[in-house]
Amino acid sequence: DMKVTQMPRYLIKRMGENVLLECGQDMSHETMYWYRQDPGLGLQLIYISYDVDSNSEGDIPKGYRVSRKKREHFSLILDSAKTNQTSVYFCASSLSPGLQNTLYFGAGTRLSVL
Amino acid sequence: GEQVEQRPPHLSVREGDSAVITCTYTDPNSYYFFWYKQEPGASLQLLMKVFSSTEINEGQGFTVLLNKKDKRLSLNLTAAHPGDSAAYFCAVRNTGNYKYVFGAGTRLKVIA
Secondary structure, rough: OOOOEEEEEEEEEOOOEEEEEEEEEEOOEEEEEEEEEEOOOOOEEEEEEEEOOOEEEOOOOOOOOEEEOOOEEEEEEOOOOEEEEEEEEEEEEEEOOOOOOEEEEEOOEEEEOO | OOOOEOOOOOOEEEOOOOOOEEEEOOOOEEEEEEEEOOOOOOEEEEEEEEEOOOOEEEEOOEEEEEEOOOOOOEEEOOOOOOHHHEEEEEEEOOOOOOOOOOOOOEEEEOOO
16 A cells, blocks of 8 residues: 655644654655645645655755655654744655656645744 | 746636636646645645646546647546535646646635
């Protein structure tokens, strides 16, 4: 059963606190992504990971960092969270996109920074 | 870089009517095109993926048209029903990189 799992599903943090969002996939996909979704803006790419310890900034990386120490696991870290980082965060994975590969999405994490 | 504009942002139709959502993109090297459906509070599910070589693609109750000359991708729900009420997103990728660029989404409401 192909699955992308995100934890936690809901999170409330205070401004300045550190935040860790976790993502796992069971498909041995090389490439993983973190997106955030805000009303009217669609999905914006934060980071891409091509494989273990091979990460690249997306379109809006400021205020975020990532960690990928195992192929099946990709973490998004907010050091000192800000209120404008309140959003829904989606993790996705795909096979190495040499072909027409599809993105598989997790269920999302709804983060509120107060 | 690639930019994708999706229209309309909101769409309300009656059950049985058709609904058309359109995306225009800027990169002529775009080759892979995707439509995703997102129900309220849920994740994105793939509706259809199409490739630059195919202009008309048919699914269950919908058609996807690709006009490469005008750089336009459209999703046409032929006879909408309430279960189609959701947000729809197009996504575009070229052959040269790993980035999928998404449209801002269309919130579709089908009224019974």
